Amino acid sequence: MASPVVVAPILVALATAVLTLVTRFDARAQRATSVLGGVAYFAVVAVLFDRVVLSGPTVVPYYVSNWPAPYGITLVADALSAFMLGLAAVVGLAAVVFGSTYVDEFGQRLSYHPLFHFMMAGVSGAFLTGDLFNLFVWFEVMLMSSYVLVLFYSGREHTRAALNYVVLNLLASAVMLVAIGGLYATTGTLNMADMARRLADPAAYGVELAPTLGLASLLLAVFALKAGVVPFHFWVPAAYRAAPAPVTAVLAGVVKKVGVYAIIRLFFTVFAGGAYANTATFAYVGPILALMAGASIVYGGVGAVGRDDVDGLLAFSSVGQVGFIVLPLGVGMAAPDLTVAFAGAERTLAALGVAAALVYAFNHALAKSLLFLASGTLHATVGTTRLDRLGGLAARTPLVAASFLLGGLSLIGVPPLVGFFGKLLVFRTATEAMAGGTPGAGVALAVALGGAVLTIAYVTRAWNAVFWGEPSETVRTVLPERWRGVGAGGDAATDGGTNGGGSDATDRALAVQVTTLVALALCIVGFGVGVEFVVDAAAHAAHAATDTQGYVSAVFDPATQPGGEGGGH
């Protein structure tokens, strides 16, 4: 059952990155390659998703160079990986189309496209790998590209933000290396399935469990930094404001989720079986994670309410929203064995928590990338995203306004958008835990409710200041009347602000950007109306994440293992 379709997403992204380097002397060819690469990535992920989730949830391993499992590097595609890849494919495709018109010609030719696809390759590798050290390597591939993309414009703010981002992530990499080395020394393996097997039965494999708790905590800190959870959030606002809009969309929509994915994969699949001094790993990590999540919700919400520009508001909102994603994970860990009826079956609270986190992550990926892209379009049309200089844009750019509104409403959680179901599941996890008598679940629920109110506050504030009311001075100067898009002729008035001479080219560029925004907004509505699809996929993913036994037996299935001794080359 081992199948090369598992490596396909990584290979497509890598091949696209290389091809965009080869074609960089022809701007059109490069753009076409890049967008086609995004489409191909989407297609390959769809095939993988079909294979792993839709046609009966399975776990498909792939043994790199045909080395059998604990010795070589193993890639594993299960429902959880497929769900995260699907999220990456949707956001990545939108961002690559948007970016091909948003980023200036010179920047595109220089480095934008290759870096973007290398980043996607790193993300895919991190989602697919079944080897701890390999996870570190894919993290570095992803981070290395993201460093340069944050630094892309190399201005004052950008260099400072990038310095912050680079130094923090280099330290995190060193810490991750220490944790991986320690885990290798204590468990004697780097393969995640093997490690899960050994931790679940420490006596049989002679594993001493006490050190692994500290090493797991180190890993938690590293992943929390990647996810931007308080108290490891301080790089987030500056880095998100510095990167070009489509890159920020991917950073907030996908790269952040790699940290969340790593927490789920390692703590729910690998460390779940472990116990220290007769207390399960979950009991140590759960409350800490819930506390960090609660702090993120409050900090991000309050910070976002106080910002005076759209980018800053959205960046702080990201910190708050990732709190909503991590909160059900922490609550689920606090009472993992509580059974609840969910998605047509009896499941554990841990599985419900993971499903809630995934649905919320999917919503956040769609909505936040849409909002960041919309903010980029505002920058391209009006030249600023400061709240006090904007206003009345609803009448001038109705499509951008409508998309922004849908994204904002989904963040708030208004039915029938995806965000509603994400929030519902988060609250459901907390109430189920409370009903099961888990201490602190009530506090988690209260914090989540408070965070939801803060979300309403800052989304309303942004909407009112940017799109509602009378057009501001800046808006009147730059966009004297409604922007009509391609073919509107000279009066389309895109020739102010930073655009420096409106032309058909800028009009076309804006038309592409607006189309992307509308497509993402339609996704939010579509997946909200057909939410069963998302919830079912998340339920399968949550089951895969919490089913350590299934993961281990799929990786070590003798029927799929490449031929016994030594393997091939």
Next chain:
Amino acid sequence: MTQWILAGVLGVLFTLGTYLVLRRDVVRVVWGVTIISQSANVYLVTMGGLAGVAPIGRFGEEGAATPTDPLVQALVLTAIVIGFGTTALALVLTYRVYEEHGTIDVYDLGRGLVDGADDADRDRGPVEGGER
């Protein structure tokens, strides 16, 4: 004996790295980060065990029955290559920060961050002179 010396050396290296990371000078911070990642590498090598013989086909000779685990050395090689790339980037970045801000003092940079939040418009778009 070896492991005690190495443990001591690792402790000193991590301390030195942490001390440098907490300095105000960005160059020292980068040195600190480099030292910490190098000490992580040394730590990684020690995780393979120190008692065995070199793992190159001389098992059973020299009185030691088991060879040292070669996997950690492969890991460290990978980590060194990655560390080389990131350190180069961090150094170039430091130079760019100096060019943009005229200072590499962390406090001064941080103060600019607070003031900068109220700057007219952060250049979210391409920098001055860039083609639109």
